[in-house]
Amino acid sequence: MAKSMGMNLASGLQGMLKDGHNSYEGVDEAIMRNINAAKELAAIVRTSLGPNGMNKLVVNHLDKTIVTSDGATIVQELEVMHPAAKMVVLASQMQEQEAGDGTSLVVTLTGELLKLAADLLREGLHTAEILEGYRAAYMKTQEILPSLVCHTVADVRDPKQLAFAIKTVIGSKQYGFEDALSPFVAEACLAVMPPAPAKAMLAVENVRVCKLLGGSTADSHVVRGMVVQRDSQGLVKRAENAKVAVFACGLEMSSTETKGTVLIRTGEELMSYNKGEEKVVEDAMKSIADAGTKVIVAGGTVSDMCMHFIEKYEMMVIKVLSKWELRRICNAVHATALVRMGAPTPDEMGDCALVEVREVGLRKVTVFSQDDDDSRIATIVLRASTQSLLNDLERAVDDSVACVRGLCRDPRFVPGGGATEMELAHQIFKHGESQTGLDQYAIKKFAEALEVVPRILSETSGQDAEKVLATLRTAHANGEAKMGVDVDDDSVADKSGEGVVDLMSTKESALRLAVDAAVTVLRVDQIIMSKQAGGPKPRAPKGDDE
Known part of the structure; x- marks a missing residue:
């Protein structure tokens, strides 16, 4: 049997495995x-x-x-x-x-x-x-x-005790910056923790980091909410106590799956065809504005026609192409992402205390900031002179946030x-x-x-x-x-x-x-x-x- 299979019993491992092993x-x-x-x-x-x-x-x-x-x-x-x-x-x-x-x-x-x-x-x-x-x-x-x-952290919600606990983590990565960064990390972690009667716990993904080149580390700060590294699309740059509508799709007329041909014979037919399309877009934008929306977050392209009517009804629009960032914005403003271009219901809209475009260094960013104490997202805006230093500071912040998550479970420390x-x-x-x-x-x-x-x-x-x-x-x-x-x-x-x-x-x-x-x-x-x-x-x- 072995002979018929072409296997030499005397060859051992060499005969059992394929050539080249x-x-x-x-x-x-x-x-x-x-x-x-x-x-x-x-x-x-x-x-x-x-x-x-x-x-x-x-x-x-x-x-x-x-x-x-x-x-x-x-x-x-x-x-x-x-x-x-x-x-x-x-x-x-x-x-x-x-x-x-x-x-x-x-x-x-x-x-x-x-x-x-x-x-x-x-x-x-x-x-x-x-x-x-x-x-x-x-x-x-x-x-x-x-x-x-x-050492044991007696009160996890005390910012001084929290900053003391995470100084070593930051210092082991970026020695010399621990005194400057630890209060910011403590503030951001406390902003996303549940209120005092509940058990102290932390979801690390709720503490975001926004890296902006320029300035010094002392210029870093914390924003209760979300920071998007993008300017708004239109002329409106600020909205207070705003209702926010989030769309997971782009704001444009949807095309059909089948190809179609429209035969236009006269100029009047061309005008009426364009007016019909404009009427559909205007009705959609008007319905969004009538729902009380001041800020629109679009997950795709915003067409020129939609932009025209958004400006007409004085709404602010921000284009966010990352689906993960779009999801975090929904979490920050308590909104639901829509997959249709139309008026959102009151339950689907979010609220934000202030949405504004700020110029930090040479870059324009859009800030979604909240005033309430139960904000689900906090962002640490890091500033530094080089990109490599910014990346290392981000890693140090991530490690220190993970340390806060760990001390919520076990607050004991060793030398x-x-x-x-x-x-x-x-x-x-x-x-x-x-x-x-x-x-x-x-x-x-x-x-x-x-x-x-x-x-x-x-x-x-x-x-x-x-x-x-x-x-x-x-x-x-x-x-x-x-x-x-x-x-x-x-x-x-x-x-x-x-x-x-x-x-x-x-x-x-x-x-x-x-x-x-x-x-x-x-x-x-x-x-x-x-x-x-x-x-x-x-x-x-x-x-x-x-």
Whole structure:
């Protein structure tokens, strides 16, 4: 039977799989290859960790240049192909979805865990013993973390406490802008939270960011409502206490699906034909105006004839081509998007306290601002001198908004500046020394891996990393659990009182995902890659060969 199928039983894997496949197995070929791939990815991201983290200049496949120190953006734009490194990328993406911050920590810690696991493998430990030690150390971190809580937000709706809590998140991305931006983020988050009797919660998509080039970061401000980066179409530029009608379609005469021919013999017939079309459009615009509409938001093209009658009835019209932006405007003004050109019902119309066109810098924007306290949308208008800085500020704002969402669920914070990682390393190392099995070596390596955070913080701030780590080890051995790296004074200090704190749920999520990614990579003992689909590569042009 095997002979009839053309399979050579003696050829093993080569005879089972299609020609052109690749297979790697064993410690050196499979495990070490995966570890090296993850280490290379971590080496790229690790220098971007912390307030003095370095920027990466990435040119993506669309030839777009991105300059950022945000770990999630870096790993997303790199287009990683190695399957083991992809696992680390997926872990960082999951951290971005769950916590919104700590992506660089996930990648860096995963790379360090795998790097130290490679040392244990070379010393003769089996993979199962390393995995057992890593799991035991991780479980110990879950026991220790609640005891390290140094700050709790008592009232989530207090703007000062909220601004204090998110300063570290902004400072870790854009150091120096945390004092300027944190009040704006706190104000925007409080504007979209439900009123006080209800439980404090936040939908991050309700806090929008509008980036306007020019000015300084101090010129940033918050708008209760929506900001559209587009001028109005007509001459009306302002409307107060306006009824808003939102149309998901364009304002123009709809054409039929079948082609038709109109035979016009005289000038009177031509005039009557045009007047008939004008009458239909005028009746539609008049009915919209009679319903009390002052502002029209169109999701498509506004024809010249419609524009003429909109001006006649003194209505303001804004064209918004993005369906997502149109949906957010409906959310901001409490309106329903219509798919027909006609008068909206009172339930379908929205209300807005003020709709006006403002000139910010050299750009005209339309602002939908609300005065009521239950506005569903708030927009942070960011100003900066360069587009790259604007993009990085937006990422910092997104992370801080995600932090507010997290503290609504769990308002506990742990010391920042590497103090939490250093205390975890100290206690886990002591735990490892009390063990008797071979997994004690993996537990100690787990503790050593946690020290990568204060090491990187000291390196990126220009300090002697070995000296700083030695000082921190001594301080934590003496019970000073809040001592971390002081990036300003070239020393170690308790910075938690100054607002350098990290959300505990973010730290828990980062540790869990980093350990999961490292364990998943270590459990792979064989790599099998099928032949790549597709035919032969196209030949190069003749001019290239000459």
